[in-house]
Amino acid sequence: MDATGLSILNPRALRLPGPNLLHQLVKPPSQQTALDYMGNNRRHSYTYRQFHDAADALARRITHASGSQDGQLVVPVLIHQSPLLYISLLAILKAGGAFCPLNIDAPPERVKFILGDVAATVVLVSRELASGIPHDVSATIITVDGDEDITEPSHVDLQHRIPRPEDLAYVMYTSGSTGTPKGVGISHDAATQALLAHDRHIPSFSRFLQFAAPTFDVSVFEIFFPIFRGVTLVTVRRVEMLNDLPAVLRRMDVDACELTPTVAGSLLRKRENAPNLKVLLTIGEMLNAPVVEEFGGDDSKPSMLWAMYGPTEATIHCTLQTAFSCDSGTGNIGVPLDTVSCFIIEIPETDSEDFKLKVLPQGEVGELAVGGYQLATGYINRPEQTRSVFIDSPYGRIYRTGDKARLLPNGKLECFGRLSDGQVKLRGQRLELGEVEQAVLRTSGCHSAVAAVVNSILVVFCAVDAGVSEDAILKKCGDWLPQYMVPGEVVLMSEFPRLPSGKVDRKRLKAEHEARKADMAEDSQDSESADAIETTIIDVMSDVLNFKVKKSMSLASAGLDSLKAIKLASALRESGVAVDSAGLLTMKTVSDIISAARREAGAQVTNSLPKEAAISFExxxxxxxxxxxxxxxxxxxxxxxxxxxxxxxxxxxxxxxxxxxxxxxxxxxxxxxxxxxxxxxxxxxxxxxxxxxxxxxxxxxxxxxxxxxxxxxxxxxxxxxxxxxxxxxxxxxxxxxxxxxxxxxxxxxxxxxxxxxxxxxxxxxxxxxxxxxxxxxxxxxxxxxxxxxxxxxxxxxxxxx
Incomplete structure (x- = not known):
């Protein structure tokens, strides 16, 4: 800790020796297994030799397609988690470019915006997702699993671009408060320094599961850290991981992975569910007590829990708490990596351009700022937003994280969540409420919008003209936003309550909404009498979702995401109602579930055989x-x-x-x-x-x-x-x-x-x-x-x- 009594950790970050281009960290060709993949019960593996050969072949196709354009080559990628994705990312780097993952459910307008923002001349897609790229884009589209087999190296002699350490290695798009996503550019230097800094802190492992979606920057760590160490990167089709994560971990013999606390608590749950797992990293949201108690260490069991913290703008992780103990506080984010400096600074009253950095005394709560060698180059094509959060200081360039934290007497950092209501995390995904509001305001007849998270549901309040429907607003959101940012509930109003200052009274909006929902929950009697199936479903859903569910309620407004759908399907099956999680996610209302369960029950009665019926035919x-x-x-x-x-x-x-x-x-x-x-x-x-x-x-x-x-x-x-x-x-x-x-x-x-x-x-x-x-x-x-x-x-x- 700083001798002056200020909230400073590692003020002089270290530059670590080693490669300074991301693809140079990947272990060289060998017969050791690099990639192991299971999808649709088909198992594929690649040695490091095959991995490099496939990436080299694809890199030549990228260089041939991109020609001799000036400036940075940023290549958007639309491919499911699979060896095809990992080969593509390595190929882009080898071709001298930077990769930019796209959401697989991104609407066309968002895809077009990102392609334009990075000035894409080449885009990589898989055949399965090729329809996700709009037809009217000018970039060359390479279908990586098309007619040309990417595992067959070509001998065409092409000169790839030669990247410099300060050039971009990848671009990650996050939610933007101005209504469009913002691209975070991470240089080769920042990416390599980050991975090198992890090496002394993370225990050895042999098979690491790649769980995160490619648009979540943690995926960069999941992919490149194992292949930097020369071990095996494991992945399985995402639907299988969500349906039965413990079975996937056992079946693929995984001994290390990184999950959000929600996933660890909801899908993994217990140590014994994955007996071979030795290292569990967590990221994306605050830890919770059940996860700490189950996976932390004490006198009876070693810790397998490593708590990671870091914004995209500081290259994946910038602090960590190793070997979490069962009695550690859930806000403990540990200490900075060797390549990172940390400061607790005074929270400014307003975001003015004449911001003055003031480091607070130890123990005081303020905003966490980070410096060192892992900082992003900035936001793509957004100089003003870059200047507002990347600050020059006496300690060098620092990034204001927007997270509230303090430095504890033991030299550890404690995080308390976001400073602003404008940026929130919902089910592990960071989003800007302003971007949701801007999408809503594209609806004709909607003249004001306020987005808020209420009881873990993304709710948008809309002041609209007569005749504007919820469906119209949701359709417009679907046109502009990825699925995780589409509101779960739309509340239509003629006007908003306002404060004396004229600003929208957001607290009153939320309070009145919660009161209305409470009234609905109390009115639990439907106009028609409930049968046993309906009663069972209502009771089980209410128990799983922790509030009284009503038959007419939409599943989105009930906050039914994929994780809760898995829990709900399991609870319903235990109660004798046959449903699966995938089926639940295709339904719109509680009534749909009830109707489907009644149809299934009717079919069972109709098709059931008498006990004396022979099971063999003549x-x-x-x-x-x-x-x-x-x-x-x-x-x-x-x-x-x-x-x-x-x-x-x-x-x-x-x-x-x-x-x-x-x-x-x-x-x-x-x-x-x-x-x-x-x-x-x-x-x-x-x-x-x-x-x-x-x-x-x-x-x-x-x-x-x-x-x-x-x-x-x-x-x-x-x-x-x-x-x-x-x-x-x-x-x-x-x-x-x-x-x-x-x-x-x-x-x-x-x-x-x-x-x-x-x-x-x-x-x-x-x-x-x-x-x-x-x-x-x-x-x-x-x-x-x-x-x-x-x-x-x-x-x-x-x-x-």
């Missing part, structure tokens, strides 16, 4: 009704009903022949012949009847046909994989499993490509099946599992449906 009658199957009659073992989940998947595939058609790529040491590999799969299918299943329609619905053995046309050896897989014909439905084997060279590995329809496996059974197959291949012992016939029989009982 094979002869089924064969006679299906000519394709009749030819294979000698090979058929049994005919069974589909499970409800199988029937639903197959019904979707009937509409879209590629739906639920997945592939899994495997490698086998060349110690095994093609015959041995084939026989191991044949034996696996003998032990698991579901893998011998095919499907036909009978009496208007799908049923399961179990064959006695895997048929020859389902397993083939070839020099080249056929990657086309769909269920387009009745014969295709009889072959939902197809295996291709490609013999390796004398020093290589054999490669396998499994095509499977999702109706014959799920993620967890596939883990078991692949484990069994590995044991069969090596002549090991394989345990006996529940048969498919037993599963179907269980599910057909009325009490289990």
């Amino acid at each position: 094979i002869g009658s089924v064969l006679r009704g299906n000519p394709e199957l009749e030819k294979l009659s000698a090979l058929v073992e049994d005919v069974l009903p589909c499970t409800p989940l199988q029937a639903a998947m197959l019904a979707e595939t009937a509409q879209n022949s590629t739906a639920y058609c997945n592939e899994i790529a495997l490698e086998v040491p060349n110690d095994y012949t093609i015959e041995e590999i084939s026989e191991s799969f044949v034996e696996l299918t003998r032990r698991n009847a579901i893998l011998r299943a095919g499907f036909i329609t009978f009496e208007g619905k799908f049923i399961t046909v179990l064959f006695k053995d895997l048929r020859p046309e389902q397993i083939k050896s070839s020099d080249r994989f056929d990657k086309d897989f769909s269920l387009s014909s009745s014969l295709d439905y009889l072959n939902p499993l197809r295996i291709q084997i490609q013999q390796g060279s004398s020093v290589g590995s054999s490669r396998l490509l499994l095509h499977l329809h999702h109706s014959i496996y799920d993620g967890w059974s596939m883990d078991i099946l692949l484990s069994d197959w590995s044991k069969l291949l090596s002549k090991g012992n394989v345990p006996q599992h529940l048969s498919f016939h037993e599963v179907v029989e269980f599910l057909q009982q009325p009490t289990n449906r």
Whole structure:
């Protein structure tokens, strides 16, 4: 601490030795695994050699497309979390550019603004998200997973731009108070100094999960810190992480990750849910007591909790508290990194241009300011906003964070949240209420708007002309704002209450709104009598959301985000109401949930079988009704009903022949012949009847046909994989499993490509099946599992449906 008694930590920040370009921090090519990805039950991995080769190939395409333009090359990126994203970011850096991630749900106007703001000449997209780029932009669009395979290095000799340490490495767009997003430019020098400074503080790990959305600057740390250390970066499709994060951590053998406290408390919850996890970093919002108590350390358990703090403008993290103890205060943000200086300064009464920096005595509460080598270059094309928060001082250039804090006697910093109501954090995302208000004011007939967070719901109060609807305002917000910034509730008024000064009385607005909601909650009786399903849903939702829910209430106004939807779906299932979190998020009101639950209950009553009903069909009658199957009659073992989940998947595939058609790529040491590999799969299918299943329609619905053995046309050896897989014909439905084997060279590995329809496996059974197959291949012992016939029989009982 400062000897003068002032609130100063590390006044002379250190410049650390090491590379000063971000891509130079990435470990060089090797056969070690760099990336491990699971999506749609397909697992892909890249060695550091493959990672670099793919990035080099794509970098050449970027340089070729961008030509010889002057100035900084900033390349927007619209790609889901996947190896494709990580290859693209590294490729942009290698091409001498800076990457700029885009929200995958960003409306066209926002995308066009960002592309114009960075003067984009090249944009990288995936085929899946290509429609998110407006057609009328002038930039060259590179579809990174298009016809040219980015894993195949090209030998075209192109001269990439040569970046300098002060050039931009990336640009992150955050919410802007003027109604448009603002881009924060981070230099190579700031990014490398930040990552180097973490190295002595973060314990060793081998597999780090990349959880944050690419537009959240924490993703830069999640991606580049593991590959700086030369370990494995792990990711899984986002929907799977949200649906069952502990299972993802276990399945992918993750030992380190970074989460917001909300995610840690809601999805991870307990240490035992991820027994291999050794390091949990938290960021994005204030810690809470349950997370500290569960993941902090005490005499009975070591700490796995590292609390990180830092605004985007100071390059991801700038302070940290290592090995958080169970009795630590939730506001403890620790000490600055070696490359960062921290100051508690006097909070100015107004934001005037003649701001005078005054460092407060130790213990006094003020605004946290940071300096050192991690500061952003500023806001893109916003010199006035840059000057207002990046200040020249006797201690060098500093950034005013807008967070309230104090320096404790023990030399640690304690943070108390935002100074201003104008910038808030909602579910871990920072947003400017002013930007929401500006979007609302684009609605014709809306002449004033006030945005506020009320009970964790983003509410916008609108003074409007007669005839303006909530839908019109929400549509305009959807046109301009990413989904997380669209208000959950719109309150229409003819005029606002005002203070004597003429300003809007914001406190009164919020108080009256809360009073109205309280009145609604008390009026819990609907005009129609509630049945058991409605009563159950209302009670469970009220318990999960912590206030009395009304049938007519919109789910947005109830604050139902993806995390709460997961909790709610779980609680409803425990109460006997069958819903899933993804389904909940497609619904608009509480009434929609009730109606869906009633339909499901009605379908169960209609379709339930009498207890004495046989679960097998009469094979002869089924064969006679299906000519394709009749030819294979000698090979058929049994005919069974589909499970409800199988029937639903197959019904979707009937509409879209590629739906639920997945592939899994495997490698086998060349110690095994093609015959041995084939026989191991044949034996696996003998032990698991579901893998011998095919499907036909009978009496208007799908049923399961179990064959006695895997048929020859389902397993083939070839020099080249056929990657086309769909269920387009009745014969295709009889072959939902197809295996291709490609013999390796004398020093290589054999490669396998499994095509499977999702109706014959799920993620967890596939883990078991692949484990069994590995044991069969090596002549090991394989345990006996529940048969498919037993599963179907269980599910057909009325009490289990």
